[in-house]
Amino acid sequence: MQGEGAGSSDARRRQRAIWIASYPKSGNTWVRVFLHNLLRELRGDSAGAQSINALHEMTGREALKPYFDRRLGKPAQEATPQEIAAARFAVQADMTVGAGGPLFVKTHNAVANVEGFPTINFDVTLAAVYLVRNPLDVAVSYSQFAGVPIDPIIALMAEPSGIGAGNEQRVYEFMGSWSFNVASWLSVPHRPVIILRYEDLLAAPERGFSRLASFLRLKPTPDQLRRAIEKSSFDVLARQEAAQGFVEKPETAEKFFRAGKAGQWKDVLSPDQIETIVAAHGPMMMRFGYVAESCGA
Numbered sequence: 591m592q593g594e595g596a597g598s599s600d601a602r603r604r605q606r607a608i609w610i611a612s613y614p615k616s617g618n619t620w621v622r623v624f625l626h627n628l629l630r631e632l633r634g635d636s637a638g639a640q641s642i643n644a645l646h647e648m649t650g651r652e653a654l655k656p657y658f659d660r661r662l663g664k665p666a667q668e669a670t671p672q673e674i675a676a677a678r679f680a681v682q683a684d685m686t687v688g689a690g691g692p693l694f695v696k697t698h699n700a701v702a703n704v705e706g707f708p709t710i711n712f713d714v715t716l717a718a719v720y721l722v723r724n725p726l727d728v729a730v731s732y733s734q735f736a737g738v739p740i741d742p743i744i745a746l747m748a749e750p751s752g753i754g755a756g757n758e759q760r761v762y763e764f765m766g767s768w769s770f771n772v773a774s775w776l777s778v779p780h781r782p783v784i785i786l787r788y789e790d791l792l793a794a795p796e797r798g799f800s801r802l803a804s805f806l807r808l809k810p811t812p813d814q815l816r817r818a819i820e821k822s823s824f825d826v827l828a829r830q831e832a833a834q835g836f837v838e839k840p841e842t843a844e845k846f847f848r849a850g851k852a853g854q855w856k857d858v859l860s861p862d863q864i865e866t867i868v869a870a871h872g873p874m875m876m877r878f879g880y881v882a883e884s885c886g887a
Contacts, residue, residue: 639821726855
């Protein structure tokens with residue numbers, strides 16, 4: 591029994607990763623910026639907003655190629671999809687080595703097995719923050735981000751084996767469909783997961799971000815919370831991007847921080863596009879209050 595207790599304690603010490611997870615274009619980067627600004631406030635650094643080009647200071651990105659280069663022993667672009675899938679478990683463990691405390695890690699992976707290998711290493715997982723956004727708005731934002739028409743994005747969002755293609759910075763991620771991505775994180779039974787709706791963070795940021803802080807066992811004062819929210823606003827992020835660019839923006843996107851609004855789909859999507867999305871994702875949309883009369887028949 592004593593040995594079991596020691597092993598269990600060792601396992602807990604390895605649990606460092608707090609996933610900031612979402613389907614693409616659901617507020618993941620916004621929440622990472624907020625966490626940077628909040629942690630800076632908590633340590634007494636209230637001078638200016640966190641630089642969007644220094645998010646690596648407190649958060650990691652699981653899919654970055656250098657992590658895989660080191661684990662694979664060769665450039666990730668030379669690896670097969672199966673080799674990438676096989677390396678993920680170890681790459682995620684590598685990221686937590688030397689971490690003195692919790693490590694926030696961005697991912698768009700669904701919780702799944704790909705090529706026979708898990709997408710998420712729960713041995714090193716402490717908890718997860720999952721961001722969900724109305725798929726009608728995701729389709730609009732993702733189309734602008736990827737630089738492709740909306741219809742192929744709608745098809746990708748309904749694809750059970752949907753992949754976020756790699757680029758010069760990162761390896762591919764297994765997203766699954768929008769509904770599967772959401773359901774997979776909702777179904778994690780053995781680690782604490784908080785679900786945050788993008789729309790709620792927009793409508794009542796102090797309430798939403800206060801919930802997040804409490805989940806993470808952070809105790810900002812009302813002023814610290816307010817300042818962190820203000821420094822993470824889309825206006826601030828857009829001004830930073832306009833002034834200095836954003837290293838995470840792909841070449842396909844004109845801007846990364848484009849609008850930061852809810853309900854764009856009403857002015858952009860056609861009735862057929864709305865119907866296609868609702869037909870594919872209706873049950874999960876109902877789960878989060880996204881199906882209403884204005885969403886189609």
